[in-house]
Amino acid sequence: MCGAHATVRGFLGELVAKSPDAFDIVVDMEAGLEHLSRGTGKHVSRFLAVVEPYFRSMETARRVADLARELGIGEVSAVLNKARNAADRDAVTAFCVTHQLKIVAEIPYDPALADAERIGQPPLDFSPRSPSIQAMRTLTDQLIAGG
């Protein structure tokens, strides 16, 4: 087991034990899969697998979701990102239905995000009312409401 992951896990474990409801914790996980077996996500109640509308991304999301479920990491669901049209949405929806993965948010493809990235600005400050940010606001409200 890797020391860096173990240290983050130890910190989160202590923080949650000491102040269970004081903080919302948002963990940006590693892109690979092996971190999951290292248990960084052990202290997590919601697990969101970001999925883009192409097959390899869907396959990765499915594997990550399966692993998270196996490890008993919170409630596992999918966030569809960069959806351009109905065909994108239909493909990911069909895939997620087959694999019993609930899609909790659909974030449209949004050129404003690439524009923000280019100049190193947070999208939330660069284009607070763009469609992708609106979708993330909806997701945030949903998470706060516990849905």
Place this chain on the structure above:
Amino acid sequence: MRIAIAGKGGSGKTTISGTLARLLAQAGRQVVAVDADTNPNLATTLGLQPERVQQIVSLPRSLLKRETQPDGSMLSTFLRDPLDVLDEYGARAPDGVRLIVMGAVGHGGAG
């Protein structure tokens, strides 16, 4: 709530993580964002200025004591008060989000 966000590189997981963290904070909640990616760039998405990003100290492994037990299993003990650690290592991002960055991942024997 405690949320983990995963996905392939380039999927937008960091953009979503950073934006969710900021939006939760704007809703009046205390938010700790954790960058557990081996190629960390959540700080920029949260809106820390480049010179502040340079100053971030990632969580040192010395915070965790790890001992191999006689039966071969590993016992980990976190050595500090987590709130003190948050104060010391948590970078202050816009909207009051605190950012903790995972230390560099070692190779070979350290893994």
